[in-house]
Amino acid sequence: MDTIALDNVLPDVFASAAGDASAVDSDVWLCGVTFNRPGIYRIEAESGTGKSSMCSFIYGNRSDYRGRILFNGRDIRSFSVKEWCDMRVSHIALLPQEMRLFPELTVTENIEIKNRLTSFKTRDEITAMLERLEIADKADEPAARLSIGQQQRVAIVRSLCQPFDFLLLDEPVSHLDARNNSLVSQLILDEVNRQGAAVIATSVGYAIDIDPVKVLSL
Numbered sequence: 569m570d571t572i573a574l575d576n577v578l579p580d581v582f583a584s585a586a587g588d589a590s591a592v593d594s595d596v597w598l599c600g601v602t603f604n605r606p607g608i609y610r611i612e613a614e615s616g617t618g619k620s621s622m623c624s625f626i627y628g629n630r631s632d633y634r635g636r637i638l639f640n641g642r643d644i645r646s647f648s649v650k651e652w653c654d655m656r657v658s659h660i661a662l663l664p665q666e667m668r669l670f671p672e673l674t675v676t677e678n679i680e681i682k683n684r685l686t687s688f689k690t691r692d693e694i695t696a697m698l699e700r701l702e703i704a705d706k707a708d709e710p711a712a713r714l715s716i717g718q719q720q721r722v723a724i725v726r727s728l729c730q731p732f733d734f735l736l737l738d739e740p741v742s743h744l745d746a747r748n749n750s751l752v753s754q755l756i757l758d759e760v761n762r763q764g765a766a767v768i769a770t771s772v773g774y775a776i777d778i779d780p781v782k783v784l785s786l
């Protein structure tokens with residue numbers, strides 16, 4: 569997949585709240601936006617302006633929006649369940665803001681749950697990613713016993729365990745300091761470059777440490 573386009577998209581909740589939808593002031597909502605692969609896109613937003621909703625719409629988790637979202641020109645509302653499964657295994661990866669790790673499972677188990685679906689990374693490659701993010705010593709710890717910043721790094725590794733054309737990152741560094749931001753950003757950039765992929769990353773001020781080709785305000 570080479571393009572994701574948002575054509576006049578607006579979350580239903582904003583449409584009904586605004587009454588007059590033209591009152592929405594955004595580079596994304598009610599606009600025509602195309603994300604091309606490869607490319608790094610940053611979506612800057614204030615809390616509550618719909619970052620997570622946008623990621624959920626593109627990932628197909630929610631469809632409570634007006635307008636159209638197109639993958640390579642095709643409206644994603646027409647995708648079958650099988651097509652969504654294929655899309656999520658091979659074309660789109662998502663790092664959700666709330667990470668969605670299984671707290672009782674270890675770091676390795678959390679990552680393997682994903683990697684078993686894709687068989688994308690070897691055990692050594694996963695260990696090497698954990699080492700780069702300086703959490704390899706936590707591999708056998710339950711996720712619940714990690715700090716939030718460590719959990720964020722685990723979720724980032726997990727998101728990279730698949731082939732993708734587009735990587736959606738919802739506030740990927742919100743719990744990281746500058747040094748860890750840099751480690752994570754370099755890891756992501758290496759994988760994205762290897763795959764020739766695009767990144768769509770949201771931020772509420774503290775952004776991933778990768779220069780974007782385009783910055784959009786939500």
Ligand SMILES: Nc1ncnc2c1ncn2[C@@H]1O[C@H](COP(=O)(O)OP(=O)(O)OP(=O)(O)O)[C@@H](O)[C@H]1O
Nearest residue numbers: 579581613614615616617618619620621622632772
């Ligand atoms: N599952 C949902 N169904 C319907 N509306 C939702 C849903 N989740 C969030 N909303 C509404 O959409 C609006 C934007 O929420 P969203 O979570 O997308 O914002 P956000 O920009 O990611 O905020 P934050 O930075 O605080 O996480 C809010 O008014 C919220 O109540």
